[in-house]
Each structure stands twice: as structure tokens, then as C-alpha cells.
Amino acid sequence: MYKLDIDREKFWNGCILAVIAHAVMTAHYPEFSFEQSWDGINYNVQNGAGTRGTITFHDELIVAAFRNEQSGRLHRNDLTQTAQKSLHNAPSAVYEVAMSETLQYLLDELDGQTIPLITTLFYCVNGDFVSNDNIEDLFEHGAEIIQTQLLGYTDEAMKRWQDYYEMTQEQSDLVLSLFHRKLQNPGTEIRLTQVEANLIGLENAEGIEECRESLEELGIVLPI
Template sequence: MTARGYPKSYALRRGVILRAAVHTTMLASEPALGGFLAWDGTDYVLNNADGTYAAITFDGSDIVGVFFDAESSYNPYVSGGAYDIEIFFRGMPPRLRSLAERHALAYNRQNYQCRSMALITAAFWSVDDYLTAAFPWEDVFRHGAHIVRVELLGDTDEAWQEWREAYQCSPGQLAAARALFWRDLSK
């Protein structure tokens, strides 16, 4: 992290591929994991089962991520105030906003005040080699992006160790996940 404290887009891309490889490997022995992570075309969708959701769209070099954290003070159910999704997209280029509308926001729809609408508590997008947002990185992370904390480590030893522990991978499962990871990267 260097550009104003935001993570590199490259780390997120590799981290998402890493988690998907571990997750896919573990689905064979733990089918119940299927509800926590999904790919829908170019959309990476997470449900932490703790009230935190994410949808991240990868389109060429562009990335748009939107998050909902039930505990966030930006959650309109918690804050009770007026809710305006536009505050999360200030400064986002129009082409990325369109990408968010067509993809990522479709996964964060909820009923609020008798209307079905996208509810988010944080968002980020790519600019050059980094992620950026309308808010400081610490706020984006606290209000939802924490769900991709390990993905943001990329494919480091630390990330491999975290996923090994989180998924309780055997050495054989970890080896299979590594093979899948490297195969996916070579595409």
C-alpha cells in the first residue's frame, strides 16, 4: 500500500484467484462452503454469513467493488437517517460507475423503505495500479472491505497460511489448491 494508503489492484487480483483456488479445492470435501463464495462471469461475490457481503467486478484492467456490512454506521437500518448511495461513488469515473450499475450493485439489492435497491456501506475501484475510493482506505476497510482482507495480501506466504488455517486444508488439499492457482494464473 502506497498510493494514499490504498492497496495495489494487482494484489487483489492475485488474492482473489488464490482464495478461489483454495475454496474450489475444499468444496469437494465441504459442499456447504458453496454459499460463501461464487463467481458469476466476471463478478466475485462473497457472503461472510456475519452480515457482510461483497461483490467485486473485474473487467479487463477495471475493478469495482461494493460492500455491505450490517454493523457499519453507513447501514441505513443502523443509522436511521437518509440513505444516499452516491456518497460512495464520488470521484468514480463514469465508465466504472456504469460497470458498478451493470454488475456489482446487482448483488447488493435489499428491501429498504418498501423499495428494492442496492444498499452498500463501502465501495472501491481501480485507478491505474491502485484501488481508490471516495473515503480514506481505513473507512472503506472498516465499513465492508475487511471481508477481502486476506485477498488484499495477494499470493503471499501469509495469505496461503491464512487460507490453510481458515479452510483447515490438509497438505494434499493445499498442494491441489496451489496447482489450481498456478494453472489459473497461466491463462
């Protein structure tokens, strides 16, 4: 097993920042709404190039699993065993969370069976992140999709999201405001004012609806 140089709080902050930036900017890019979502304790991320992943934040445990359709592991005979092998030495609590939460988002059909198909996985227990893969192999086989999230809440991470979504300064400021409010009161509903909603730049019905749905996954409510 490899011990990974990942900080739990930093990783959490990076995922929250990413999904808020995404939710705000789906107003302008509704066709990319599939790229990020939040479902209960599960953060889902994917791109249009065949890579997807789910990160489960469960109390003190984190389980992150990925499937990269370009990975050579997809062509190996032992693909059906990847999830089991990745969790072979994991504590029982990690295994249970992975099977009941994380891997449920990575199911696929193989030989007439619906099973979790992944190409790499890591988990955190007692503050330590570990994996059967080192960080280079993790990135090669799917985890590269969360490279920006692993930066946490940093100027570099925010700059990447600004560039990716071509944010205005007003949109960037709103994302940061929502990020800080979410961290301070994670379980409290956040209601945007009309002035804040106007900063998003809501322009069409499809964008408004996608933005509303993405924000509501985070407990953030647009004005009617």
C-alpha cells in the first residue's frame, strides 16, 4: 500500500470550491451540467473524455474511486476484481462505505452482470490516505480528473476554475462568497438575494434550471 500526501481538509475544501464554481456557471454552460454533482455524501465528477469518479465523504472516512475508459486496465482479464483488490486490505468500515455508496455510482454491465467497474481507488481512514497505486498511477488511471480539487482552496485552484469557466470578476467573487458561507454553516440553507442572482448572469431558461438544480444539491437556493 502507498501512503498518499493528501490533506483531508484541503481535499474537502477543494471539492466544495469546485462544485460551487460548477453550479454557478452551469447557468452559462448547461450542456456541461453532467460534469459535477453532489448527492448526499457523494461528490461525482466526470468529463467528456471517458473518465469519471465518485468521492464519498462519510464521517471520518473518505473513499474515492475512478474509471478511466482509456486505461489499459480496462483490457485486462482481472478488471472485475479491481474493486475487490483495491479494498482487500481496507478496514471493514471502508469496505462497507465503498460498496454501499461510492461504487454504486460506478456500476456497469459486464457479461450480463451489473458490477462496479473501476480502474483505481484510494481511501482515507484515521487521517491517512492510502492506495494500492502511487500518485502517478492514480492519475494515469483516473484520478487526474480531481487534480484541481486536490489543490484545496488556493489562488491557483480558483484561477483554474476562473479560466475553465471564463468567469467574470463578479461571478468569481460570488463563488468565493458562497464557498465561505458554506464552510461556516455547512448544514444551513443559503438563499441568494436577487442582487446575487443577477451576478450569475442568468440568460436563458435551460441555464437557469440547470443552475438552480446544481445549487440546490448544495443547499443553495436561487430566488424565484
